[in-house]
Amino acid sequence: xxxxxxxxxxxxxxxxxxxxxxxxxxxxxxxxxxxxxxxxxxxxxxxxxxxxxxxxxxxxxxxxxxxxxxxxxxxxxxxxxxxxxxxxxxxxxxxxxxxxxxxxxxxxxxxxxxxxxxxxxxxxxxxxxxxxxxxxxxxxxxxxxxxxxxxxxxxxxxxxxxxxxxxxxxxxxxxxxxxxxxxxxxxxxxxxxxxxxxxxxxxxxxxxxxxxxxxxxxxxxxxxxxxxxxxxxxxxxxxxxxxxxxxxxxxxxxxxxxxxxxxxxxxxxxxxxxxxxxxxxxxxxxxxxxxxxxxxxxxxxxxxxxxxxxxxxxxxxxxxxxxxxxxxxxxxxxxxxxxxxxxxxxxxxxxxxxxxxxxxxxxxxxxxxxxxxxxxxxxxxxxxxxx
Amino acid sequence: xxxxxxxxxxxxxxxxxxxxxxxxxxxxxxxxxxxxxxxxxxxxxxxxxxxxxxxxxxxxxxxxxxxxxxxxxxxxxxxxxxxxxxxxxxxxxxxxxxxxxxxxxxxxxxxxxxxxxxxxxxxxxxxxxxxxxxxxxxxxxxxxxxxxxxxxxxxxxxx
Amino acid sequence: xxxxxxxxxxxxxxxxxxxxxxxxxxxxxxxxxxxxxxxxxxxxxxxxxxxxxxxxxxxxxxxxxxxxxxxxxxxxxxxxxxxxxxxxxxxxxxxxxxxxxxxxxxxxxxxxxxxxxxxxxxxxxxxxxxxxxxxxxxxxxxxxxxxxxxxxxxxxxxxxxxxxxxxxxxxxxxxxxxxxxxxxxxxxxxxxxxxxxxxxxxxxxxxxxxxxxxxxxxxxxxxxxxxxxxxxxxxxxxxxxxxxxxxxxxxxxxxxxxxxxxxxxxxxxxxxxxxxxxxxxxxxxxxxxxxxxxxxxxxxxxxxxxxxxxxxxxxxxxxxxxxxxxxxxxxxxxxxxxxxxxxxxxxxxxxxxxxxxxxxxxxxxx
Numbered sequence: 078x079x080x081x082x083x084x085x086x087x088x089x090x091x092x093x094x095x096x097x098x099x100x101x102x103x104x105x106x107x108x109x110x111x112x113x114x115x116x117x118x119x120x121x122x123x124x125x126x127x128x129x130x131x132x133x134x135x136x137x138x139x140x141x142x143x144x145x146x147x148x149x150x151x152x153x154x155x156x157x158x159x160x161x162x163x164x165x166x167x168x169x170x171x172x173x174x175x176x177x178x179x180x181x182x183x184x185x186x187x188x189x190x191x192x193x194x195x196x197x198x199x200x201x202x203x204x205x206x207x208x209x210x211x212x213x214x215x216x217x218x219x220x221x222x223x224x225x226x227x228x229x230x231x232x233x234x235x236x237x238x239x240x241x242x243x244x245x246x247x248x249x250x251x252x253x254x255x256x257x258x259x260x261x262x263x264x265x266x267x268x269x270x271x272x273x274x275x276x277x278x279x280x281x282x283x284x285x286x287x288x289x290x291x292x293x294x295x296x297x298x299x300x301x302x303x304x305x306x307x308x309x310x311x312x313x314x315x316x317x318x319x320x321x322x323x324x325x326x327x328x329x330x331x332x333x334x335x336x337x338x339x340x341x342x343x344x345x346x347x348x349x350x351x352x353x354x355x356x357x358x359x360x361x362x363x364x365x366x367x368x369x370x371x372x373x374x375x376x377x378x379x380x381x382x383x384x385x386x387x388x389x390x391x392x393x394x395x396x397x398x399x400x401x402x403x404x405x406x407x408x409x410x411x412x413x414x415x416x417x418x419x420x421x422x423x424x425x426x427x428x429x430x431x432x433x434x435x436x437x438x439x440x441x442x443x444x445x446x447x448x449x450x451x452x453x454x455x456x457x458x459x460x461x462x463x464x
Numbered sequence: 465x466x467x468x469x470x471x472x473x474x475x476x477x478x479x480x481x482x483x484x485x486x487x488x489x490x491x492x493x494x495x496x497x498x499x500x501x502x503x504x505x506x507x508x509x510x511x512x513x514x515x516x517x518x519x520x521x522x523x524x525x526x527x528x529x530x531x532x533x534x535x536x537x538x539x540x541x542x543x544x545x546x547x548x549x550x551x552x553x554x555x556x557x558x559x560x561x562x563x564x565x566x567x568x569x570x571x572x573x574x575x576x577x578x579x580x581x582x583x584x585x586x587x588x589x590x591x592x593x594x595x596x597x598x599x600x601x602x603x604x605x606x607x608x609x610x611x612x613x614x615x616x617x618x619x620x621x622x623x
Numbered sequence: 624x625x626x627x628x629x630x631x632x633x634x635x636x637x638x639x640x641x642x643x644x645x646x647x648x649x650x651x652x653x654x655x656x657x658x659x660x661x662x663x664x665x666x667x668x669x670x671x672x673x674x675x676x677x678x679x680x681x682x683x684x685x686x687x688x689x690x691x692x693x694x695x696x697x698x699x700x701x702x703x704x705x706x707x708x709x710x711x712x713x714x715x716x717x718x719x720x721x722x723x724x725x726x727x728x729x730x731x732x733x734x735x736x737x738x739x740x741x742x743x744x745x746x747x748x749x750x751x752x753x754x755x756x757x758x759x760x761x762x763x764x765x766x767x768x769x770x771x772x773x774x775x776x777x778x779x780x781x782x783x784x785x786x787x788x789x790x791x792x793x794x795x796x797x798x799x800x801x802x803x804x805x806x807x808x809x810x811x812x813x814x815x816x817x818x819x820x821x822x823x824x825x826x827x828x829x830x831x832x833x834x835x836x837x838x839x840x841x842x843x844x845x846x847x848x849x850x851x852x853x854x855x856x857x858x859x860x861x862x863x864x865x866x867x868x869x870x871x872x873x874x875x876x877x878x879x880x881x882x883x884x885x886x887x888x889x890x891x892x893x894x895x896x897x898x899x900x901x902x903x904x905x906x907x908x909x910x911x912x913x914x915x916x917x918x919x920x921x922x923x924x925x926x927x928x929x930x931x932x933x934x935x936x937x938x939x940x941x942x943x944x945x946x947x948x949x950x951x952x953x954x955x956x957x958x959x960x961x962x963x964x965x966x967x968x969x970x971x972x973x974x975x976x977x978x979x980x981x982x983x984x985x986x987x988x989x
């Protein structure tokens with residue numbers, strides 16, 4: 078690969094419902110300084126800072142990044158692609174380095190949804206005000222619609238959703254970045270009440286805020302730093318209208334078309350022909366069990382006809398790839414940061430810095446990002462070796 | 465982590481912005497057709513021939529204007545659904561069902577409320593809806609020119 | 624940035640411009656926001672003589688609060704041609720989107736990119752939404768908005784240089800006259816949002832529904848992006864030198880250094896500013912005239928803002944890209960060239976918060 082780039086430092090605050098003791102500058106500083114220290118790179122070596130902040134209305138302060146992430150004298154801009162923000166920001170940083178504009182870039186994503194007292198109303202304001210707002214769409218019902226399609230087309234059941242959610246909750250108990258990880262069983266999920274059929278209350282991720290920072294470095298300055306190398310980074314955008322995704326030849330509503338295409342392009346860049354065999358770990362931005370199942374298929378980890386079997390293996394931690402070792406966004410989904418966290422968690426695993434959740438032999442990983450109703454997708458492949 | 469000597473300061477805030485969204489000629493006509501003529505219209509993508517509902521002024525997939533109008537429905541097929549079981553701020557009281565329906569003659573599905581099934585047992589209702597039943601668009605007597613001028617009613621095939 | 628940073632053996636590609644289109648309208652109810660964007664990008668493609676199928680990347684600048692939708696790019700990106708393309712949206716001035724798009728081309732990641740930015744002032748209230756960007760503890764209680772930052776800047780200028788009523792009036796007339804001859808300018812009436820004294824009512828921007836799109840790519844054309852610069856000012860308005868505008872100054876310096884040029888090599892300037900005073904003071908900060916002569920430059924310096932600047936129509940975050948399009952179209956259209964050479968243009972775009980961030984781009988016409 079021309080101009081290899083590596084992640085040489087990461088920093089995360091804890092993710093909790095509210096950081097009521099910190100203002101946003103402090104949250105950002107914690108993550109950013111941790112990343113710079115981890116990278117052993119000073120702010121004076123950073124050629125660009127990219128801020129990742131998704132809907133302003135969650136923080137209730139417009140352009141909260143300007144007061145918390147931007148630094149005097151350093152080039153800066155903010156990316157907002159909804160849930161994919163964190164990964165889109167990273168992709169922009171890679172372009173900057175590849176263009177020869179900087180050797181080191183700092184990416185910082187911060188989520189301040191702990192400010193919001195009515196986050197669901199905010200989430201509902203993402204829908205088209207002309208044709209859709211009157212029909213009470215919510216992000217939860219948006220997910221539910223697809224879950225019903227998976228049940229119709231592939232035979233998934235509520236049991237699968239509950240088991241997968243329970244599995245992720247068990248895994249999340251080892252993730253020290255989560256302030257209050259929740260442990261629950263599949264039965265507890267099924268008993269927790271229906272939010273939007275078939276999604277149950279315990280499936281929905283809790284409100285989480287926090288900051289995540291990543292330092293990207295061009296190969297010429299990596300030296301002997303502990304690095305997770307970028308093997309591929311791809312993104313693609315889809316149509317908005319969910320109704321347009323049922324009958325098109327390119328792929329149906331559950332085919333996660335742009336993730337599928339991003340992953341295929343990333344696999345090609347990274348020389349991967351057998352994802353399940355050649356990747357050790359997958360961190361998906363899948364805030365619900367049904368989202369995760371669609372991602373398995375889009376990433377080519379299983380064929381559609383084997384999706385139930387693969388899901389059952391993943392539930393039992395028997396899949397031949399580590400699945401969501403952080404617990405995934407079902408445990409904590411700070412919107413602006415979540416896609417960057419998926420990449421950060423993979424990088425920690427490769428670099429052997431994942432603490433209690435560290436797995437052995439992680440040398441190649443894939444992380445996904447999703448924005449909107451899986452409209453914006455990214456796929457980032459990291460490797461222990463320089464590509 | 466919290467300062468134990470005093471509660472950290474919070475200040476209440478409220479965002480209350482007014483917007484007027486210009487629906488544009490295409491959406492304006494779509495809603496007028498609902499209100500005045502009780503019909504649901506789509507527009508035809510000249511490149512692919514697909515009929516897009518609700519009517520659109522352009523196809524983003526082929527990046528062309530779409531100007532030919534076509535009536536669709538009132539019958540259709542329920543593609544997917546969800547039954548909202550909890551109260552969300554700003555949304556109607558549960559339970560209620562919504563779904564995407566491909567109206568007869570359309571190539572895309574349109575979202576609306578779905579009624580005509582007993583929602584007292586959500587799992588039982590889901591069982592019916594999972595079969596992707598036929599539905600029919602039912603118009604209100606008093607229409608306002610909004611998407612809620614109609615809703616979908618499950619057609620009982622058993623008859 | 625800058626040639627010193629080039630760190631790969633192969634020469635990086637340059638980004639060339641193939642076409643651009645600017646539209647400024649007001650409250651045209653026949654068009655939804657997505658219609659406006661679709662028309663704008665279509666017009667730019669037409670200007671470039673290209674079809675959307677040639678594009679592999681879309682880089683956008685837009686802001687949720689101005690669009691009145693959270694994650695507004697869900698509906699707007701497809702209107703800009705994002706379907707099954709690599710698309711990214713910045714919430715930053717449009718010139719930053721141009722810069723990132725150029726980086727994609729320079730990096731060899733894109734052959735043809737669509738760059739688009741918009742702000743539809745008639746659907747919302749820009750100043751009202753700007754208030755919620757201010758600090759909730761120290762600024763919001765005082766109702767501070769973007770207009771107030773412009774007012775602070777002008778009040779500082781007036782402290783140093785006096786009230787300057789005649790110079791300001793002359794500058795305003797000059798800009799209005801130029802806007803009248805600019806086919807991209809807003810001709811309709813728009814709204815009169817309140818200004819903050821000492822900014823005069825007519826020195827505020829001509830609020831408009833602005834959509835701008837530029838098509839760029841790897842294959843050489845007549846106009847090339849030859850220098851890019853970015854910088855950031857102090858976070859707190861109270862900590863800033865409002866007249867020196869160091870973020871703008873340093874962004875321009877970086878761009879000039881990147882292009883290996885001096886200010887005197889530039890023959891076309893398009894300088895962004897929300898109010899007449901922001902433009903005038905920016906001109907001083909860029910070193911295009913002495914301190915205190917900014918308004919006079921607006922009137923008399925035939926290299927600067929011949930588009931009419933903010934009097935031709937304004938809405939954040941489109942404006943840096945509008946300024947670039949105006950410069951590009953001028954460079955391409957020989958009938959519009961000022962006396963003298965027209966080989967290089969310097970364009971600036973100001974970020975929110977009174978230009979806390981600044982972008983500068985230099986174009987070269989072969």
